[in-house]
Amino acid sequence: MRISRKRLFFLLLLSFSTITFIRLLIITTTFSGPSSRHLHNRFLIDSFSQDPFTSKEFNLIQFLISKRAPCNILFFGLSTPQHLQLARLNHGGNSVFLEDDLNNIRDHRSEGKRDGVEMHLVEYKFKTSEAYDLLRYARNEEDCWIVPDELHSSRCKLALTGLPRVVYKKRWDIIVVDGPSGSEPDQPGRMSAIYTAGLIGRIKKSSDMNPTDVIVHNVNRTVERWFAWEYLCDENLVASKGRLWHFRIKKKHQSKLFCSQKAIQIL
Incomplete structure (x- = not known):
């Protein structure tokens, strides 16, 4: 058919x-x-x-710590196990974490005690969405140009002046800025953390003039790039891997500008 x-x-x-x-x-x-x-x-x-370091980013920080340990390391952020792994490399040194999420501190507290690190809960006043206005404010505010004798005496509202006492007492060899999250407009941003890292790196402690190494993660994001350029400066950039920039800040006192070059253009 x-x-x-x-x-x-x-x-x-x-x-x-x-x-x-x-x-x-x-x-x-x-x-x-x-x-x-x-x-x-x-x-x-x-x-x-969580936003972990890539293997290349992690290796860069690992190499830096191994060269300077034992030393004083200040971490802005405690969101991944990698942060504690880095702290373990600092044998005989001091590692302090500043974290705005209490759950992250609770999750890692027992492990941190075993490794001899300190963890402190901090609060950030400014959201990521406020970054543009904050940068304009800081450029027009003389108090934000000057490196003070002590961090807690800064009158710039970007400076973190309500941190635990240990932050102001120690000389910091390495600062890792990987917090707060800053991934959404309504979340706390890293503007103050980066600005404060820039101050800490420039404030002199007695006769010590050793440089401070500052690591900034997530420089693929606009806010991190803006504030790193403005307060850590291109001339201090010594290495980069992926989304990570490594700055080496030399002690500088009473400077009118953080950077020797012209300020970046905000578009």
Whole structure:
């Protein structure tokens, strides 16, 4: 029995439709249940709730610490296990973490005590969305140009002057800026952390004139780039890997400008 073209076309169309329906039914049954959807969303959250260093970025910091240890290291941020791994390299030195998320401190407190590090809860006043206005304010405010004798005496509102006493007492050899998160406009931004790192690197402690190494993570983001250029300066940039910049800040007292070059242009 011969089948007409029209009937053959109808049978083929019916077959393809049936196969497509069965495949769709399998996919829906497998992935559309509440538990699987919850797990999928949880995976996305877990993937992006932390922003770890890449292997090249981590190795750069690791090499720096191994060269300067034992020393004093100040970490802005404690969001990944990598931070504690770096602190362990500082045998015989002092490692202090400043973290704005109490849960991160609770999660790592026991491990931190075992490694002999300090963890302090801090609060940041400014959100990432305020970065543009803050930079304009700081450029027009003389108190933000001057390097004070002591960090806590700075009158610039960008400076972190309410930190734990240990921050003001010690001379810091290495500062790692990897916090606060700053990944969303309504989250605390890293403007004050970077500005404060720039101050700490320039304030003289007695006769010590050793430079301070400052690491800034996530320079792929606009805020981190702006404030690193402005307060850590291109002439101090000694290395970069991926989203990480390494600055070496020499002690400088009572300077009208943080950087010798012309200020960056905000577009």
